[in-house]
Amino acid sequence: MAAGKPTDMTRKSLLQTTSVAAVCSIAGELPVFAREYRPIKNQQVKKAAVIWYSQAGNTRRYGECAATALSAKGIAVTASDYRDFDAGGIDAYDLIVAGCPVFYYDVPGNYKEWLSSLKPIDGTPVAGFVSFGGAGGNQHNTVCTLLDLMVEKGGVPVGAGLFGNMSTYPPTWSMGMEERILKYRHLPDKRTFDRVREFALSSLGNVEVNKPITYSKKFNFSEAVKGGFSIFWGARLMTGTHRIDRTACIQCGTCTEKCPTGAIRYKDYAVDSGKCIYCYGCVNNCPAGAVDMTYMGKKLTGFNDFTKKHGIALNNPA
Numbered sequence: 001m002a003a004g005k006p007t008d009m010t011r012k013s014l015l016q017t018t019s020v021a022a023v024c025s026i027a028g029e030l031p032v033f034a035r036e037y038r039p040i041k042n043q044q045v046k047k048a049a050v051i052w053y054s055q056a057g058n059t060r061r062y063g064e065c066a067a068t069a070l071s072a073k074g075i076a077v078t079a080s081d082y083r084d085f086d087a088g089g090i091d092a093y094d095l096i097v098a099g100c101p102v103f104y105y106d107v108p109g110n111y112k113e114w115l116s117s118l119k120p121i122d123g124t125p126v127a128g129f130v131s132f133g134g135a136g137g138n139q140h141n142t143v144c145t146l147l148d149l150m151v152e153k154g155g156v157p158v159g160a161g162l163f164g165n166m167s168t169y170p171p172t173w174s175m176g177m178e179e180r181i182l183k184y185r186h187l188p189d190k191r192t193f194d195r196v197r198e199f200a201l202s203s204l205g206n207v208e209v210n211k212p213i214t215y216s217k218k219f220n221f222s223e224a225v226k227g228g229f230s231i232f233w234g235a236r237l238m239t240g241t242h243r244i245d246r247t248a249c250i251q252c253g254t255c256t257e258k259c260p261t262g263a264i265r266y267k268d269y270a271v272d273s274g275k276c277i278y279c280y281g282c283v284n285n286c287p288a289g290a291v292d293m294t295y296m297g298k299k300l301t302g303f304n305d306f307t308k309k310h311g312i313a314l315n316n317p318a
């Protein structure tokens with residue numbers, strides 16, 4: 001065979017390689033230059049992973065719902081929090097669905113770090129979804145970032161989902177702005193879970209017809225200015241006390257388990273605030289109200305307490 005002539009194999013690969021054209025519009029889309037994805041390694045999905053980071057349970061519910069929809073198609077699905085997931089076997093899946101909440105206008109730092117540490121997943125179709133609270137929190141760009149993290153590993157994007165619900169950001173209600181959260185008290189509802197199933201099944205459908213999705217971030221000046229960086233630093237500055245109240249603590253270990261950076265040792269009531277990333281996972285989930293944390297001098301109450309106070313029981317997928 002003459003040197004430089006593509007073999008049947010390479011020709012097939014070249015034909016299968018999908019070039020996604022540049023998308024550039026003045027109306028808020030950032031220019032995206034042509035992206036080349038590897039061919040999808042297996043269009044027949046037998047094994048899928050649905051992996052999430054969830055602090056207060058919304059993202060977990062969506063992940064479980066997506067997993068059930070895929071299982072119903074006869075696919076063997078591993079569904080789990082990223083911390084319980086065997087990352088060593090990540091390249092063995094025919095489809096990876098990853099989800100997280102939007103924190104400070106972005107993918108939470110701990111989840112970014114984990115996704116960045118994964119081994120290559122060349123040609124594996126990937127779908128990303130985010131759960132978010134309220135309006136205008138850079139949700140679209142966050143799901144793009146989530147996809148970027150997997151595409152950097154060799155993933156081929158086949159789906160993106162955005163699912164809104166009540167915000168779990170404690171300073172909002174603790175500072176008296178309860179109405180802003182209660183406006184969304186009916187969410188997630190049946191329609192939300194239907195949309196999650198649609199997202200999972202359309203991602204699967206895109207794998208079967210070898211059709212990656214195109215996506216691009218939106219430039220939004222006001223979001224860029226008041227963006228996550230400044231909100232994060234605001235939270236850092238505004239947060240005062242952060243300790244475990246020994247008299248209230250029931251030693252259940254929830255705070256330690258929920259903290260994604262290992263900043264809390266419940267056994268000896270120790271909090272290393274230098275490691276804290278202001279995700280409020282400890283205060284949101286403590287069943288005894290024992291996390292003593294202040295924001296602008298006011299004591300924060302957690303999401304569990306907030307929903308209890310208003311008699312809200314979150315819906316599960318039917």
Ligand SMILES: Cc1cc2nc3c(=O)[nH]c(=O)nc-3n(C[C@H](O)[C@H](O)[C@H](O)COP(=O)(O)O)c2cc1C
Binds near residue numbers: 053103136
């Ligand atoms: C620390 C923190 C920061 C948040 N930042 C944003 C944000 O920037 N944009 C947004 O839409 N929602 C934001 N939220 C709301 C969450 O994204 C939303 O409540 C999400 O569904 C929580 O998911 P989970 O229940 O799986 O933890 C934030 C919540 C917390 C606790």
